[in-house]
Amino acid sequence: MDPHLAQVLKALQETTSGSQPQLQPQQSYDPRRIYQPDIPLPQPVQLPQTYSQPAPPAPEHIDPRTITQWPAALKYITTVVTTNPAAMERLKRMKLHQKDHEKQWWRSREAILQRHSKSSDNRMAMDSVLKSFGVSTSSAELTPEAKIQELQTYDDKVYRASVQMYASMAEDLKSLGIPFFVITEEEFSGDKDSFLEARKKVVELIDDLT
Template identity: 40%
Template sequence: MASDNSHDAADLNSVLRTLSSLAAGSSQSTASAQPQNIHPETAGPIHRPTPEIASHNPHQPQSNALNRPATPTVDPATITTWPAALRYVMRTVAQSEETQLRIRGLIRSQHSHERQWWNSREALVKKQLDSKEVSTAKEDEAEITNYDAKVYKASAQMADALIAELRGLRIPFFVLRSGLVRDSPAGGDVKSSDQAASGVTRNELADLQRRMLELLQDLCKE
């Protein structure tokens, strides 16, 4: 059955090459790039914003500067509560079309790869059904298991790439200082009134990150 692996191996290898390119930071801008990886189910790598060069013409109106969103005074690496994170995002991401375009690219790429992986798996199953006379149920199961393991590894790489991109964009809860993240106490979570002073638990941080991803998808949907 080894010779039958070429169909989906090519597709998966293509995805893994894309993921490798993303991790190396060698991909092109998401405005024109082919789908990359985000996990969540991953969009392509994003170039960091390039500072605009001010005009040397004293008579030219500085419209770009006037339209630029105000620089936030809060360091996102210190934000540990949802209300503070929401205010920060609405003052930055919501007012920056460039940032929204980058996040849309991440979402688009993630969805594209998820569809590609699913379609390749369906094609593999169909191929096995069409070639029952030359393969056994055990061989088919091993082939599916091998494919699923490759997809799991690729999706994990894609998730790491997404987190790296969100860190680069300074999104709250993805740039939180390590000193503000603590293990959950054995007796349960600390009181909410103590949360801001003591940071967040790892479980709380995971929940806040998922909530932030949902907000970004709603804010940047096409």
Template identity: 35%
Template sequence: MASNGYYSNPPDLASILKTLAGLAPQNQYQLQPVAPTASSSSLDQVISYPHQDPIKEHRSNHHQISAPTLESFLPTTEQINSTSLKKPVVAKNVVDPTCILDWPAGLRCVMKTVAKHESVLDEIRRLLKLQHEHEEQWWNGRNSLIAKLKVRQEGQRKLDEVLNAVGGVVSAFHPDTNVNAMERELQTFDLKVYKAQMQMVREMNAKLRSLGVPFFGTRSDLVRPASKKLAMTKGGDEMIDEADLVKLQRRMLEMLEDLCNE
């Protein structure tokens, strides 16, 4: 049965192949199915929002995060000032008075100290004055004790004469015994004076050492005891006899006293 429509005149096979051949170049760029990957979500975002350009967005972000400038790597003024303040100061060669072992070096050191610091000489003058006051006090005290003992001895002698004249009982103490008693009292007094004098010497030595006067703060490892005969320390430093150090101390005190009296 013949009908009017699409199937009324079916095309032949040759015309179909010709039509397909003409459409083949247009279908070369047809999208192929892609397996879902981690980047498919990004692709979906691009497809869903076709108005956003990824390249333009990257450029805008690049302009928003500015690169560090050259000035940020340069030190600031505060850093430069702090660095300049931390520069090590080269100390001048200063003679350590605790290491001086001979008189010429000690004399030069103390004269420089007195010349730079006037208060040092005033303090030394005060110490010497205090020393003389104590020595005078001790000397007067000893003489007073001797006079007191002599008066006691003379009074005992007169008392014995009176008792002997009236037939009384004379003291049983022999005159030699009284002399020995006086000597014992003097020895006790001298021992007290010696202890007080040693205490004063220690205090003066400490004060002179703090003032930088040589021979009064000498390092103990540089002082050779009288029982040893070593000429140098283990480190090769020279040493001084204890007796020689005492002589230098006395010489220094005499020089300082003359200097204070000028």
């Protein structure tokens, strides 16, 4: 073989063998790497701890029969009775009932006084008005003494009716658990006048609240 040709073939062989890619050694298969990617997993967010507020204590139950002083009665009515819709509705109806009767009694008394000052013709008209209020009258001319007696008789009638009305109202206040009306005078820490004054203040307070 021509020496020159042999050198060319040798050079080609070396060039061809040097251009072949070098295979990298294959890494061994590890199934655990499927669930272990190179990207780091996000860390769980730490939420701030919340602390629940303790429930407020239940309001202390107060027996109105144990109340014998005005400050305690005032507090009980303004914090317990006023938050009871049913009790407040009954108190409002009681107040209207009282006012209606008092107005009717006053109008009837005024009608009697007007009748006494009118002539005989006008007196007959006033008699019909008084009868509409349930007041019995006489159309005959009255002497001054008779007029006084008629007015006194009517006032006595109104007094008896008012006593009955206030007694009925006191029973209603007792059933609603209103202080000083759920106890007797003997259970009150004071004399009779103080007991009646305490009840009067309670009625005035309820009148303002309704």
